[in-house]
Amino acid sequence: MDDSPIRCTIDLEAPGKQLGHLRIPRSTNTSGWSSLWVPIVCVASGEGPTALVLGGVHGDEPEGQVAALNLARAVGPQDVSGRLIVVPCLSIEASRAYTRLWLSGANLNRSFPGSPDGPPDQQLADFVSRRLIAASDVVVDMHSGGRTGLCLAWSEMHWVDDSEQRRRMVEGMLAWNTDYHFVYIDIAGTGLLVGEAERQGKVVVSTELGGGGHVTAAIHRLAASGLANVLRHVGVLAGEVQTRASLGLPEPTIVRATELDDYLLAPESGLFETFVDLGDRVAAGQTLGHIHFLERLDREPEPIVSTTSGVVCVIRAIASTDQGDNVFVIGREIDRSELD
Numbered sequence: 351m352d353d354s355p356i357r358c359t360i361d362l363e364a365p366g367k368q369l370g371h372l373r374i375p376r377s378t379n380t381s382g383w384s385s386l387w388v389p390i391v392c393v394a395s396g397e398g399p400t401a402l403v404l405g406g407v408h409g410d411e412p413e414g415q416v417a418a419l420n421l422a423r424a425v426g427p428q429d430v431s432g433r434l435i436v437v438p439c440l441s442i443e444a445s446r447a448y449t450r451l452w453l454s455g456a457n458l459n460r461s462f463p464g465s466p467d468g469p470p471d472q473q474l475a476d477f478v479s480r481r482l483i484a485a486s487d488v489v490v491d492m493h494s495g496g497r498t499g500l501c502l503a504w505s506e507m508h509w510v511d512d513s514e515q516r517r518r519m520v521e522g523m524l525a526w527n528t529d530y531h532f533v534y535i536d537i538a539g540t541g542l543l544v545g546e547a548e549r550q551g552k553v554v555v556s557t558e559l560g561g562g563g564h565v566t567a568a569i570h571r572l573a574a575s576g577l578a579n580v581l582r583h584v585g586v587l588a589g590e591v592q593t594r595a596s597l598g599l600p601e602p603t604i605v606r607a608t609e610l611d612d613y614l615l616a617p618e619s620g621l622f623e624t625f626v627d628l629g630d631r632v633a634a635g636q637t638l639g640h641i642h643f644l645e646r647l648d649r650e651p652e653p654i655v656s657t658t659s660g661v662v663c664v665i666r667a668i669a670s671t672d673q674g675d676n677v678f679v680i681g682r683e684i685d686r687s688e689l690d
């Protein structure tokens with residue numbers, strides 16, 4: 351990593367608990383010689399796997415950031431077998447601004463695998479790829495719908511072809527103990543952090559924990575309990591692993607949104623109205639919402655019609671909508687065995 355311009359102020363190979371920063375060189379209008387500091391915590395003790403916990407890839411998704419901040423403060427070497435590396439707010443500038451993207455307009459979740467010679471987001475992606483992900487066995491990357499999307503709270507995974515990697519990812523996904531689990535494809539570009547971690551053969555567990563610009567106490571509890579249970583499940587964190595059965599909860603609903611048709615896009619720009627709520631069951635041909643035309647009382651609203659049957663998993667959270675914006679995601683229910 352000598353070619354990375356990013357400096358990590360702690361020794362990731364040392365035992366014990368260390369708090370430090372990743373320092374990304376930059377130059378701003380208010381400081382010609384500056385660096386962007388991204389907090390990092392490393393807790394290592396004895397033998398065991400390495401788990402990397404990441405929050406705040408997107409700055410307007412506080413659920414995972416809060417869970418990671420609480421974990422990073424609370425956890426000590428006595429709780430860990432192996433190594434736990436936590437970066438609670440990867441896109442810290444965006445977190446301060448409560449925006450999805452960096453001030454530069456960069457989407458860190460389109461910057462992977464990154465480059466040591468690129469702009470700061472690419473440099474960070476490169477450091478995370480080659481230094482943090484490469485050193486880890488398990489990668490937990492927490493997201494939500496952010497300000498723009500309301501999601502059912504779920505843990506999720508990409509379909510990966512390697513059956514052993516997929517088996518371990520399914521188990522990790524289920525260990526979050528959410529009511530829903532979601533198997534998905536990328537419809538809005540490449541360069542995702544989880545994609546790079548999967549390419550490196552890691553066990554990758556991700557989430558979409560609600561969203562819409564507001565976090566309930568229940569979601570904060572689910573973020574914290576799920577994260578801790580996944581880390582216990584993979585053997586990094588001490589304590590008894592819980593299952594939905596041991597918690598007295600029914601079987602979860604597993605859905606897949608792996609066809610482009612599952613992601614409904616606004617056919618025109620306008621004001622979005624939904625007729626359905628999260629978790630509703632809908633049928634193919636059902637009108638799920640309207641796009642209204644602010645300036646055209648003579649025009650009927652444009653209907654948004656589902657082309658598939660399933661569960662409403664995502665609803666756009668911002669009424670003002672541009673043509674091509676995702677307004678609904680419909681998940682098709684599947685059996686656990688279909689992920690084998």
Ligand SMILES: [Zn+2]
Pocket residue numbers: 407408411492493494496
């Ligand atoms: Zn996100």
